[in-house]
Each structure stands twice: as structure tokens, then as C-alpha cells.
Amino acid sequence: MQKAHDHKALWLVAPALLLVAFTAVIPLMTVVNYSVQDTFGNNQFFWVGAEWYREILRSDRFHAAFLRQIAFSATILAIEIPLGLAIALSMPKKGLGVSVCLVLMALPLLIPWNVVGTIWQIFARVDIGLLGHTLSGLGIDFNYTQNAGAAWVTLIIMDVWHWTSLVVLLCYAGLVAIPPAYYQAARIDGASRWAIFRYIELPKMSRVLLIAVLLRFMDSFMIYTEPFVVTGGGPGNATTFLSVDLVKMAIGQFDLGPAAAMSVIYFLIVILVSWAFYTIMTRDDFEQYRRSQ
């Protein structure tokens, strides 16, 4: 059935629109405003055009933070997606086990992000943390405040701990939505476990998997709190990701112009990815709609 055309529906959207416009558009305009001006303090601004954008796009500091960010996001995706998929496939399908699994697995998702940081800051410490203590007991030099490698390992394990459950939950929701008739047909045909996964489960889960990949990519792309708490961006700049760098620049050094230009660039990257996300989601919505006709 076709949706009714009615422009009066805009009035229903108006309250939400006004609120989000107030919290999103005004600050964004401020950022754009700063990004094209320079100041000598005393609230005197003058126009510098695209100067800050050129400076940011050419600065080694931005390139380094960007590369670290991409490396981090790629690594956690490469671990979390297959792991989450595997766990979702081996979870119980009915009974009390489902509820217990769902609740326990969702628990890390509900912990405030800085507490996640605190948990891992403690857990990975050599003197009082179980992980750090065990590793150093095995003769491994694991000091995440001085060793860049250890800092990266800590942050990646932490992110896997924190967010793999999201992938599990999404895949599980996709799995239980597969009608039992598909499995019965596969059993009659004598399909192997691998064939069932490859030709029934994987195609049926492609949509939720896509949502999982995009959500994980975007949320890891703006990770701030956890590295801020655990490593503070260090040792050196080894774990200074884009958001960490941006906050350092904007609030630490109060470099308004460059920080604003970087914000705009950062935001544009995110919008580009959101657009891909939206296109894929609505394309699927459209196909579902057409099929239901």
C-alpha cells in the first residue's frame, strides 16, 4: 500500500526537527564560522578563507591521526565481525539459555564508556591487574603506558570486549528471523553444515551484517573516551586517534581555527559514510516493499 502524500505531516516532525536543529545546526554553524576566520583574541576575527583547511589537509599531524584511526577501525572490524558471527551461530536458539546469553553479552554495551576505560586501565596494569600481572608472569613485557605495542593491544582487546556483543546481537536477530522451513528443506536435501551456512544463513544475514559493519565502523571512527581514559593518547602520540587529537587541539590548545577546520573535514567524512549506509538501508527497504506488493 502506498504511503499517503500529506505535507501537513511536517507538523508532526516539527518538534523533533526544532530540537535537533537547535542542538545540531547552531553549533555546526559556529564551527564553520570559526573554520574560515582567525583571531588575535579580544573577540576580533578576520576572514582567512580556506587557509585552515589547507593547513590541516597538509599537516603531518592530521595524516598520522587519520592513518592511526583507519588502522584501528580496520583491525577491530577484522576481529569483531567474524568473532561475533561465529558466536551468534553457536548460541542456543531457545530456552532460558537465550535470555541468559543475551543479558550477559549485552552487559558491556551498557557500561559508561569511561568506566570501560577504567576497567581496562586497571585490568591491564602489571601491578594490580589480572591481565597485566598474568602476562608479565609469563615473561612478557607488557606496559601499556610506555610501550606503544602494548597500548594498541590493550585498546584493541578492550574494544573487542566492549563491542563484539553488538555484532553478536545483530547476527543473532538475523538468524532467528530465518523461517524453519529453510532448514527443513536443507535437511531433506542432505545439505552439509557449511552449505547451510553459505547458502541459507549468510545470505539471510547479509543485511544485519552490513548494519553491524557500518555501525562498528562509524562508532570506532569517533572513539574518544576509552583511549582518553586508558592511554590519554599515548605513549607519545601512539594512540592519538582523530577525536582525541581534535579535543586536544580545540580544548587543550584552544586553536579554534584549525580545530574547526578539522571538525568540518571529520564531519564530512562521517556524512559520506552515513550516506552510503542510508542508501544501502533504504534500497533494502524499497526491495522489501516491492516484494510485498
Added chain:
Amino acid sequence: MTAPARKFRTKYVAPVLYIIFLMTPIYWLLTMSLKTNQEILSTFSLWPENLTFANYLVIFTDASWYSGYINSMIYVSMNTVISVLAALPAAYAFSRYRFLGDKHIFFWLLTNRMAPPAVFALPFFQLYSSINLFDTHITVALAHTLFNIPLAIWILEGFMSGIPREIDETAYIDGYSFPKFFVKIFTPLIASGIGVAAFFCFMFSWVELLIARTLTSVAAKPIAVVMTRTVSASGLDWGVLAAAGILTILPGALVIWFVRHHIARGFALGRV
């Protein structure tokens, strides 16, 4: 009996190992919160040898600690109410009507869910300072609507689209006005969706730190921020820090049971 038992064991090894992996750091935090600082730093044990609740007592008796929880609860509740109330009619419009710019507005809302909070930290500070709302609960609640209203609209739209449009039309033919229909008939139908949307608003406002930290100093300081400042100031009181951490996990752990069957759908923005 042996054959099914073995099947159970091999099949559930992966989820069980995974849950152990998830629970170990939380367990470590819990044991630390029940130890004295001296025991934490001097001996290395897997469980507290001298069980103590002193760390929790510190939090419940020191106003600078427990007021952090109260502040968090106040702005999180405000945010949940504002977000869900604003999102309900909007989600209905998106699920039922086509109107001027509907697709663009829907996309623009999504970009706000995806926007890095770091981009907004400084302008938020200036905006809310300029209207004299810095360091109040409503400020943080309003700032968090940035990502919670879009999220609530997307989740609710997903749930509403699952309700056949014939129900609306039948109600209108029966003489229901729109507000009466919406409150009396439609809202009960999407009650689980409203619950899930509220849960997610609650959760994302509860776990957020960067914006809440930027917008508060004393009067509305949330517990998450109290924790970060104590780490740097008072020479690392590990036991109290661990106890505070455990207390921030509890609200999520309590409410999750009620929405356990719908969480996945919520995380998929209502689209599984």
C-alpha cells in the same frame, strides 16, 4: 543421556568462553571494590581476603560522590522523556506519510546519530554558556538529544512500520480524532517499541562522557566525570574507583532484563 550431554558441551564452548571473557574484567573490578587499598596494592589475590564494604560506604556518605549519581539520573531521565516525546509524532509521520523533504530530513537525522561528539564539544560549550545554561541538568539533557532523538525516531519508525496502516484508517472511519487514536489505540500497539526506544535513549545518555564533561562543572556534574577527576586528583583511590564503576554498571544491568528480546532490534535501529 550421554549423547545429548556431549553435544551440549561441544556446541556451547564458544558462547561460554566468550561470556567468561566478558565477565572476567567485571569480576576483577568487583573484587577490587571489596578490597582495601592496602590489599589491592600489596597482595595479588583472585578474591578479597578481608571482605570490606568501606569503599561503597565512602560513595554513599560523601556528597561529592553520590550527587554525581543523582545528577546523572536527573539529566538521563529528562533526556529520555524529551527524546521519546519528540520522536513519537515524528516517527509516525515518517512511517505513514510522504511529505516535502521527508527523505532528506530522515537522512539528516541519521547523520546526527553518526556525528563525532568531539566535533560538537566546543560549540556546545559556547552555545549553552551564551544562554546562561552552562552547568545545569537540562543543558546536558538537551545536548544529548542530538543523537538520541534521531535514534529514537529510527527505532520507533521501524516498529511503527510493522503495524498495518489499515488499523489507522479503521480508527479514523470509526470517528477517532488523531490525538485520541494515537494515545488510545496506536501507543499500546507499539508499547514494546517505545520501551526499546526509551531504553536506548537512557543507555546512550548514561554512557556518554565527552559532552557531559564539557557542559558541566559543579552543580550538574555526572558520576562518570566525578570518576575521571578523582583519578587525577586524590592519588588513585583504587578501591573507591572500582566501587563507583560497579555502581555505574548496575542501572544498565537492571533494566536490560526487561528489553532482552528486543535489544537486537534496537541496535539495528529497528530494522531487523
